[in-house]
Amino acid sequence: xxxxxxxxxxxxxxxxxxxxxxxxxxxxxxxxxxxxxxxxxxxxxxxxxxxxxxxxxxxxxxxxxxxxxxxxxxxxxxxxxxxxxxxxxxxxxxxxxxxxxxxxxxxxxxxxxxxxxxxxxxxxxxxxxxxxxxxxxxxxxxxxxxxxxxxxxxxxxxxxxxxxxxxxxxxxxx
Numbered sequence: 740x741x742x743x744x745x746x747x748x749x750x751x752x753x754x755x756x757x758x759x760x761x762x763x764x765x766x767x768x769x770x771x772x773x774x775x776x777x778x779x780x781x782x783x784x785x786x787x788x789x790x791x792x793x794x795x796x797x798x799x800x801x802x803x804x805x806x807x808x809x810x811x812x813x814x815x816x817x818x819x820x821x822x823x824x825x826x827x828x829x830x831x832x833x834x835x836x837x838x839x840x841x842x843x844x845x846x847x848x849x850x851x852x853x854x855x856x857x858x859x860x861x862x863x864x865x866x867x868x869x870x871x872x873x874x875x876x877x878x879x880x881x882x883x884x885x886x887x888x889x890x891x892x893x894x895x896x897x898x899x900x901x902x903x904x905x906x907x908x909x910x911x912x913x
Contacts (some may be wrong), residue, residue, distance in 0.1 A: 741847070745844060746844065751891065752808075752883075752889060753889075754885060754889045755809070755852070755884065755885065755886065756807075756809075756887075757883075758883065759809050759810075760790075760810050761836055764849045767779050767787070768851070768882065769788070769842070771838075771842050771844070773842070775837045775838040776837060777830070777838070778821070778833065778834055779822045781820050782816075782820070782834070783816040783821040783822075784814070785816060786813065786815070786904065787813035787815070787870070788897060789810065789812075794811075795809075795811065798867075800863060801867055802856055802859045803858070804859075805858040805879075805881050807883075808854075808881030808882060808883040810822065810881070812842070812879065812880040813864060813868060813879050814835050814876075814877045814878050814879065815835070815874040815876050816834060816875055817874060818874065822834075822903060829875075831877075838900050839855060839878070842880065843880070850884065851882055851883060852883065852889070853880055853882045856878055856881065861876040
């Protein structure tokens with residue numbers, strides 16, 4: 740499948756099947772995060788895989804956006820490793836977001852859906868899953884097979900036109 744087709748077909752899943760993800764497919768998804776580019780190749784992203792019944796029950800205390808997924812990835816980065824530029828940003832968020840995108844697209848290629856979830860309770864996540872204080876929590880990502888009746892939200896097609904998003908040489912008058 741062409742990359743643009745893969746990227747276009749991917750949507751945020753909100754109706755997961757309880758079918759578990761095969762270990763080799765989960766490994767491929769996690770490997771996509773490992774090879775993702777990061778600032779200065781410091782690779783500060785850290786991923787907690789939650790898929791036990793007990794762990795998923797804990798996850799439900801941290802977000803109401805698990806959508807029945809059989810597996811949730813907690814996306815963090817180690818603040819002691821992330822590259823920082825005081826005038827620009829803390830690149831840990833960028834690095835973790837790039838890794839997340841790689842995982843979402845690898846999952847899609849394997850027929851596994853995902854959803855980036857920012858509606859979380861970071862202190863509760865930290866408490867429930869013993870996340871070190873040196874780790875900044877970025878988001879959680881439910882992943883799994885979609886329910887048979889799953890379809891993209893109508894918002895999936897509500898994209899802006901390329902001409903609205905892109906400017907060449909300048910955004911306008913200086």
